[in-house]
Amino acid sequence: MQPLLIGDQRPRGQSAIRVMEPAHARPLDEVAAAGPQDLDGAVAAAKKAFPMWSALSVVARADLLFRFSDLVREHGEELAKLEARNVGKPIGGARWEAGHVADTLRYYAGAADKFFGHTIGTNKGGIDLTLHDPLGVVGLIVPWNFPMVIATWKLAPALACGNTVVLKPASLTPLSALRLGELALEAGIPPGVVNVVPGPGAAIGAALASHPDVAKIGFTGETATGRAIMAAAAQTIKRIGLELGGKSPNIIFADVDIQEVASQAAGSVFDNAGQDCCARSRIIVERKIAEPFIEALKATTEAIVVGDPLDEKTQMGPLVSQGQRERVESYIGIGQNEGAKLVCGGKRPEGEGYFLRPAAFAEAHPRMRIVDEEIFGPVVVVLTFDTEDEAVALANDTIYGLSGSLWTNDLKRGLRVARAVKTGNMSVNSSSSVHLQAPFGGYKQSGLGRELGMYAMEHYTEVKNIYFETR
Numbered sequence: 001m002q003p004l005l006i007g008d009q010r011p012r013g014q015s016a017i018r019v020m021e022p023a024h025a026r027p028l029d030e031v032a033a034a035g036p037q038d039l040d041g042a043v044a045a046a047k048k049a050f051p052m053w054s055a056l057s058v059v060a061r062a063d064l065l066f067r068f069s070d071l072v073r074e075h076g077e078e079l080a081k082l083e084a085r086n087v088g089k090p091i092g093g094a095r096w097e098a099g100h101v102a103d104t105l106r107y108y109a110g111a112a113d114k115f116f117g118h119t120i121g122t123n124k125g126g127i128d129l130t131l132h133d134p135l136g137v138v139g140l141i142v143p144w145n146f147p148m149v150i151a152t153w154k155l156a157p158a159l160a161c162g163n164t165v166v167l168k169p170a171s172l173t174p175l176s177a178l179r180l181g182e183l184a185l186e187a188g189i190p191p192g193v194v195n196v197v198p199g200p201g202a203a204i205g206a207a208l209a210s211h212p213d214v215a216k217i218g219f220t221g222e223t224a225t226g227r228a229i230m231a232a233a234a235q236t237i238k239r240i241g242l243e244l245g246g247k248s249p250n251i252i253f254a255d256v257d258i259q260e261v262a263s264q265a266a267g268s269v270f271d272n273a274g275q276d277c278c279a280r281s282r283i284i285v286e287r288k289i290a291e292p293f294i295e296a297l298k299a300t301t302e303a304i305v306v307g308d309p310l311d312e313k314t315q316m317g318p319l320v321s322q323g324q325r326e327r328v329e330s331y332i333g334i335g336q337n338e339g340a341k342l343v344c345g346g347k348r349p350e351g352e353g354y355f356l357r358p359a360a361f362a363e364a365h366p367r368m369r370i371v372d373e374e375i376f377g378p379v380v381v382v383l384t385f386d387t388e389d390e391a392v393a394l395a396n397d398t399i400y401g402l403s404g405s406l407w408t409n410d411l412k413r414g415l416r417v418a419r420a421v422k423t424g425n426m427s428v429n430s431s432s433s434v435h436l437q438a439p440f441g442g443y444k445q446s447g448l449g450r451e452l453g454m455y456a457m458e459h460y461t462e463v464k465n466i467y468f469e470t471r
């Protein structure tokens with residue numbers, strides 16, 4: 001059994017988590033689950049390490065993070081295989097993710113000594129200095145869909161700013177977080193700076209979110225869990241960063257290459273088996289091309305190679321768990337009962353593992369549950385519009401606002417519509433949402449705060465203003 005990682009100790013926790021390999025529906029490993037005392041121990045270890053870590057020079061912290069990044073790169077294949085087997089993601093994508101983790105650590109290692117305050121003249125004649133102070137102990141609670149990527153988006157800026165962390169991975173996918181914790185120690189980051197405590201969200205996650213010695217929670221997960229964390233954090237006025245759910249639009253105007261955009265649209269929702277907060281799961285297509293577009297979408301969706309994540313040819317792996325597959329299947333039934341037309345997919349292929357063929361629905365409308373709710377699986381719905389205003393209204397007709405794309409060859413329209421859609425990230429003629437150097441995060445019920453780029457550094461620090469009298 002893999003133990004917890006608390007300071008320089010490896011305790012065996014209160015119980016055990018059986019970690020599955022979804023492609024084969026069989027156990028992959030066993031991991032210790034933290035109990036309340038373990039969690040208190042992890043927070044205490046982080047609190048003890050904070051004065052030393054925050055007092056290190058920014059250059060010394062950067063050096064250690066650069067070494068951490070190098071080690072992740074050296075262990076890239078091992079981490080990619082671990083993630084591919086535990087989450088069920090195709091190995092090609094998992095390799096990209098391992099490289100992205102190393103890049104993220106390197107970016108924030110580089111940022112550590114380039115993030116500073118201002119000197120501000122004031123009407124009193126003296127001068128104000130602003131400093132960015134680290135917050136203290138930061139609790140990081142992450143989901144199962146991109147376990148090591150999302151952990152690192154938080155871990156790297158938190159450490160670069162001088163905070164110490166307690167990382168709680170999702171119970172389905174704790175392996176890469178534990179391995180990252182070990183590599184941090186191997187890189188020379190002192191014990192207690194990074195602590196990793198797998199455990200049940202409702203107990204250990206909730207205890208972290210309400211712990212009096214934790215200054216901030218960086219959370220990624222469902223909107224409902226985000227609400228619970230916000231409420232728990234309110235008791236001690238904790239800082240919170242929330243990256244929550246999405247139901248992102250993919251607006252397609254009639255002046256595009258239909259085949260190319262259909263293939264992009266399929267990729268942008270079925271990657272990671274649709275278990276992606278940025279999945280463009282609502283296609284909003286101009287009515288005059290709807291018919292040929294849906295035909296092209298059907299053809300490209302049916303051609304997706306679903307199979308073993310470790311096979312280089314695989315484009316889509318299994319769902320992460322039996323429960324997640326059943327949840328997605330229930331939405332396929334709901335969609336059919338609501339009167340939408342299932343164009344393709346939605347069936348289990350033969351054999352073991354939690355596989356499901358990617359599904360597309362046409363004749364979908366707002367207020368159908370498959371249109372309004374985040375399914376978090378390989379299901380896309382197609383809606384139609386006649387005018388640009390209608391397209392924008394449909395795109396904005398959601399409680400979410402995380403991501404989105406639009407496709408057109410009219411540049412002015414592209415910028416106009418991108419500005420009008422209420423979402424934190426909008427891509428024009430592209431399916432990409434994540435750029436390490438640029439901010440990422442949600443409007444509305446998709447979240448609070450921003451990750452990535454230099455924006456993340458602001459969210460892991462407190463601004464101090466010192467007034468200096470000069471007369």
Ligand code: NAD
Nearest residue numbers: 142143144169170201202205206221222225243244245277
């Ligand atoms: P989840 O909310 O169920 O769990 C996320 C984490 O929170 C897990 O570690 C879990 O153990 C913990 N948790 C659960 N209940 C808790 C509680 N009461 N208090 C504290 N912690 C608790 O989410 P999930 O099912 O793991 O992930 C899927 C969701 O994550 C989707 O809604 C998806 O859109 C969202 N997501 C968002 C982003 C983003 O950047 N906006 C990225 C990836 C995933």
